[in-house]
Amino acid sequence: WEGSAHDARVLEDALKRPNGLVVPEGKYYLALVVFKGIGHTLNPANSLVVKVLSASPSAYSANPRTELPNPPAVTGSAISLVSVVQVI
Secondary structure, eight states: OTTTSOHHHHHHHHHHSTTOOOOOTTOOOOOOOOOOSOOBOOOTTOTTEEEEEEOOTTOEEOOTTSOOOSSOSEEGGGSEEEEEEOOO
16 A cells, blocks of 8 residues: 555555554554544533544635535534533
């Protein structure tokens, strides 16, 4: 696969093998994470919700079934991709 395939294809191939993905000790596997979901914003006044993963500075969140507003309503790191809610 060297130099000829996307990371996701290499990872998928490795995971399907009998021994799975084996990463040598002291090494790591680095791959692009592609988020397929709904980006959202958080209310800064709510201290029980914590942003875990933000979007890249060039990202925007929009409904693909509607016309994109100009500019998009939420952009960049203001978009939360993964958040957690603390339960008391």
